[in-house]
Amino acid sequence: MASTDKLSDEAKRAIVTALACYDTPSEVAKAVKEDFEVEITRQGVQAYDPTKVAGKALSAEWRAVFEETRKRYVEETAEIGIAQKGFRLRMLEKMFQKAMAMQNIGKAAELLEQAAKEVGGAFTNRRELSGPDGKPVQTESVAPADPKKQVLDELAAIFGDAANAGAAGEVNAATADAGAAAAEPPAGDRVLSDSAGGSSAAEPGASAASAPLDDEE
Numbered sequence: 001m002a003s004t005d006k007l008s009d010e011a012k013r014a015i016v017t018a019l020a021c022y023d024t025p026s027e028v029a030k031a032v033k034e035d036f037e038v039e040i041t042r043q044g045v046q047a048y049d050p051t052k053v054a055g056k057a058l059s060a061e062w063r064a065v066f067e068e069t070r071k072r073y074v075e076e077t078a079e080i081g082i083a084q085k086g087f088r089l090r091m092l093e094k095m096f097q098k099a100m101a102m103q104n105i106g107k108a109a110e111l112l113e114q115a116a117k118e119v120g121g122a123f124t125n126r127r128e129l130s131g132p133d134g135k136p137v138q139t140e141s142v143a144p145a146d147p148k149k150q151v152l153d154e155l156a157a158i159f160g161d162a163a164n165a166g167a168a169g170e171v172n173a174a175t176a177d178a179g180a181a182a183a184e185p186p187a188g189d190r191v192l193s194d195s196a197g198g199s200s201a202a203e204p205g206a207s208a209a210s211a212p213l214d215d216e217e
Helices: 009-020 025-036 042-046 060-077 085-101 105-120 147-159 161-183
Strands: 191-193 200-202
Touching (some): 009 025, 025 042, 060 085, 085 105
Antiparallel strands (some): 191 200
């Protein structure tokens, strides 16, 4: 196994930043072996974590890198990593690196697209409430739906155009009958005409038979 003194600065930075992002020593050791073809023990990895006893002797340079990375990571991820953009981007980067190592170009392209959407805010809840150029959203009044047309449309959707046509005739006929009934006065209201065919008067509740007759002289 390689000594930590033989690690390149690039490998050391990768270890420090990974630990600062709460990767476990096992995960970091595995990543170093895959990315840099260098084997390192978990104890060797912990030497780059200033929060651990093994990392107390870490140089000021790497300690500063660790602290800055940890601060930025905490600010971005808060307590729930997967709900934060920083965490998701880091996971996407890991998956992208694996896809490239497997020469899976299609998958790598999908991951790049998803990362671009993350950066662009495609997965946030933000919504634009203004119109073009910041102007107010244009609204227009919508006329209430015609109940008759709505019924016909529902019948057409259920029974087809033939039933729609028949239903239209029935509805029109029913409408005409209702109109005629409304125009005809009640049976109790009759119009009485005088014998000369002159003016007429309506007597509610009276029939022609019960109209008063003139006394014969």
